[in-house]
Amino acid sequence: MTTDTHEITLTVNGTTRELRVEPRTLLIHALRDELGYTGPKVGCETTLCGACTVHVDGKPVKSCTMLAVQADGADVTTVEGLGEADELHPLQTAFQEEHGLQCGYCTPGMLLTALSLLEDEPDPTRAEIREALEGNLCRCTGYQNIVDAVETAAARMNAAEGAD
Amino acid sequence: MYPASFEYVAVDSAEEAIDSLAEHGDREVTLLAGGHSLLPMMKSGLASPEVVVDLGGVDALSGIERGDDATRINAMTEYAAVADDEGLWSDNPVVPEAAAAIGDVQVRNVGTVGGNVAHSDPAADLPAAMLAADATIHALGPDGEREIPAADFFQAMFTTALADGELLTAIDVPHLGSDDAAAYVKKASPSSGYALVGVAVVLETDGEEIADARVAANGAFDHAMALEPVEEELVGGSLDDESLPERAAGRATDDVESYLVLDDEQASSEYRAHLLEVYAERALETAIDRVGDGSNADG
């Protein structure tokens, strides 16, 4: 069997990175093992849990079910690109304050899916938040606080927008 | 979970894809679209192609083109684009409504219309919608282009009218008239999100009379199928006849041998047959409610 590798370019959180991957390398492994972005998590590996969610060209996708070669040339955003420790994204602050996490394993994926929702719909209803997060499973929180956190973040982001 | 090794070929055009399939025809070769059926199968070992031809770089296979009588959905168009397309919602909502019902946000950002239809998973949502819409499937192969009516396309589990070496390039979805209406309703599997049953309906009306009806189901059988007895019961019926949806839906499995209804760990065939009647009735009621809305449905 061939062990050919392919040279690909990924722009991760604004930084352009070149790497060589086997065709079978999944995007999640390219990000974590080759490039050191350990924000996206490996959960179910079966496209169900959403822990591996990253943005590819601005849209949330499950990176355990995309080949790295398919993402060649793409802009990728991981949770590392969302905020800095001393300057968290409003979603991150809201998850902290509303207890939107316990073990935290689902959180990077939750944040990126929620971010995409708020980009499309800055003022979502609770039902819309639940619908948007359908592909992200959490085994700890029972979801209630996650929905609260997204609602809080939306309200703050809208207030900040209004103040500008 | 890593897929087994394979040779990866990226192509820029549909013609190049056909050539590549032919060139590697002596090996196990497969097309890659969104990969949301193929990669799970490769990761679990259910599929282990030697050559994978990636259509992701073929820009000409992507996008939605609105014509006068039909809208063309190119094969590599993701579900999210279909679910968000206002033109389709007003011209034939059965397709965007089915696309919006697929999986979750992340799946809808990656899975493609062509992949969904070409794969013919019995529990996929788009096949029944394409049957009800009376869509036309465009294929390209070594011998050139051909058109296949949806009614002839889905043949068995994971089996379609596409020949080896052929590519699905686009699907034409005919526009409905202003008095027509459509709906897609689904009972999703609580674990996978796929359709336990899904029912697609298109009704053509003339005043209060149902002039024509196309009703199709996925999830229930080994492939998406028209529910002909339901259609027969509807045609000539009146929109004012309140018992019509239940009466017509009650015939959903009339012509079908009971062993043909899928039976698995998620639902027995008896339960599925029951779900099929319930969801057929809901789909009919929804479509009938929408007659006269003009825009058929709200997105």
Ligand SMILES: Cc1cc2nc3c(=O)[nH]c(=O)nc-3n(C[C@H](O)[C@H](O)[C@H](O)COP(=O)(O)OP(=O)(O)OC[C@H]3O[C@@H](n4cnc5c(N)ncnc54)[C@H](O)[C@@H]3O)c2cc1C
């Ligand atoms: C978690 C999860 C939930 C899902 N839920 C649903 C659901 O609710 N409803 C639903 O309908 N689907 C669901 N799916 C399946 C998903 O819709 C797949 O995207 C779809 O079945 C295949 O489309 P694809 O573009 O991903 O194709 P791929 O996986 O890339 O390809 C599938 C097959 O079709 C062939 N193929 C692809 N494109 C073409 C083409 N243009 N011409 C000829 N052959 C082609 C490939 O060679 C391959 O054999 C789900 C998937 C996942 C992972």
Ligand code: FES
């Ligand atoms: S690890 Fe990708 S969806 Fe669970």
Ligand code: FES
């Ligand atoms: S916080 Fe533990 S899985 Fe969500």
